[in-house]
Amino acid sequence: MSGKYLVTGGAGYVGSVVATHLLEAGHEVTVLDDLSTGFREAVPAGAEFVEGRVHDAAKWLDPSYDAVLHFAASSQVGESVAKPEKYWDNNVGGSMALLAAMRTAGVRKLVFSSTAATYGEPVSTPITETDPTVPTSPYGATKLAVDHMIGGECVAHGLAAVSLRYFNVAGAYGSYGERHDPESHLIPLVLQVALGARESIAVYGDDYPTPDGTCVRDYIHVADLADAHLLALDAAVAGEHLVCNLGNGSGFSVREVIETVRTVTGHPVPEVAAPRRAGDPAVLVASAATARERLGWTPSRADLAGIVADAWAFARREETHG
Numbered sequence: 001m002s003g004k005y006l007v008t009g010g011a012g013y014v015g016s017v018v019a020t021h022l023l024e025a026g027h028e029v030t031v032l033d034d035l036s037t038g039f040r041e042a043v044p045a046g047a048e049f050v051e052g053r054v055h056d057a058a059k060w061l062d063p064s065y066d067a068v069l070h071f072a073a074s075s076q077v078g079e080s081v082a083k084p085e086k087y088w089d090n091n092v093g094g095s096m097a098l099l100a101a102m103r104t105a106g107v108r109k110l111v112f113s114s115t116a117a118t119y120g121e122p123v124s125t126p127i128t129e130t131d132p133t134v135p136t137s138p139y140g141a142t143k144l145a146v147d148h149m150i151g152g153e154c155v156a157h158g159l160a161a162v163s164l165r166y167f168n169v170a171g172a173y174g175s176y177g178e179r180h181d182p183e184s185h186l187i188p189l190v191l192q193v194a195l196g197a198r199e200s201i202a203v204y205g206d207d208y209p210t211p212d213g214t215c216v217r218d219y220i221h222v223a224d225l226a227d228a229h230l231l232a233l234d235a236a237v238a239g240e241h242l243v244c245n246l247g248n249g250s251g252f253s254v255r256e257v258i259e260t261v262r263t264v265t266g267h268p269v270p271e272v273a274a275p276r277r278a279g280d281p282a283v284l285v286a287s288a289a290t291a292r293e294r295l296g297w298t299p300s301r302a303d304l305a306g307i308v309a310d311a312w313a314f315a316r317r318e319e320t321h322g
């Protein structure tokens with residue numbers, strides 16, 4: 001059955017890919033985005049576009065919507081340390097206003113972009129949803145606060161909600177890919193070196209207790225992530241707040257990523273050793289058992305070379321078309 005969805009942050013990386021998947025599945029989509037880090041041209045053709053802030057969602061939300069998919073947020077960890085007030089206002093203030101607008105309009109289903117950053121330093125690997133949540137940055141703290149806010153809304157007001165805790169999102173879906181500024185994610189940064197736009201890639205720490213000494217992360221293809229959002233819309237139950245990790249359940253080291261980029265692109269990628277960064281755990285890998293059991297989700301694009309190849313095709317297209 002087709003539905004009508006409000007996608008906040010649909011001009012950004014993940015939101016534009018999920019909006020595209022919703023349209024491809026025959027749904028009606030409105031994108032609400034203030035273009036603070038997003039791009040007008042990333043809003044997929046076929047979606048209605050409203051330029052505005054989530055804080056003002058009440059202006060546009062009405063009872064005709066079946067659900068909201070909430071991606072809009074500020075998400076640079078480093079910036080959140082320097083400007084925490086921006087993160088509390090945009091992520092928590094924006095989400096609080098959105099929940100109020102949903103209550104008023106009677107829109108009773110929500111899928112929220114949470115993050116592995118809610119856990120902080122892991123106590124064991126792989127990370128499960130019942131592990132302690134002790135975020136190490138204001139970014140992670142604001143996302144965790146929103147998770148708690150949503151939980152309360154489900155209990156008190158019968159909202160049906162799913163928080164999806166993404167690990168490292170990567171790859172591209174056709175003409176929709178990653179364009180953060182500044183870019184802080186490893187794969188697009190290494191691809192910038194392959195393109196000649198950056199001289200070298202810094203490897204922060206090579207003495208971690210991992211097989212090659214560099215940090216290990218769980219990379220999840222953005223199209224697999226999009227599949228999980230559509231499944232979450234079906235799995236959401238009134239009065240319940242379901243929290244699901246989204247990752248492949250296996251990790252790749254920084255060195256493996258760099259080596260894969262060399263193989264996929266055929267370009268040399270010079271690397272430079274740098275000291276460890278504060279707050280960088282050695283290994284961050286998800287247990288995706290809950291997503292498998294509750295959403296029926298199985299990632300099908302877990303191969304690192306495939307993820308890098310899709311991101312590379314997007315990066316080259318961007319370089320050509322600007």
Ligand SMILES: NC(=O)c1ccc[n+]([C@@H]2O[C@H](COP(=O)([O-])OP(=O)(O)OC[C@H]3O[C@@H](n4cnc5c(N)ncnc54)[C@H](O)[C@@H]3O)[C@@H](O)[C@H]2O)c1
Binds near residue numbers: 014015115167
């Ligand atoms: N990319 C990742 O690896 C990753 C990992 C974990 C969680 N997340 C979460 O997923 C979501 C999407 O991330 P992304 O990588 O696509 O980021 P992005 O910056 O590309 O997209 C965010 C979008 O939200 C918009 N936006 C921000 N604040 C807004 C506001 N107040 N009102 C309206 N629009 C607003 C921006 O303009 C942008 O288009 C975020 O909530 C992020 O915290 C991302």
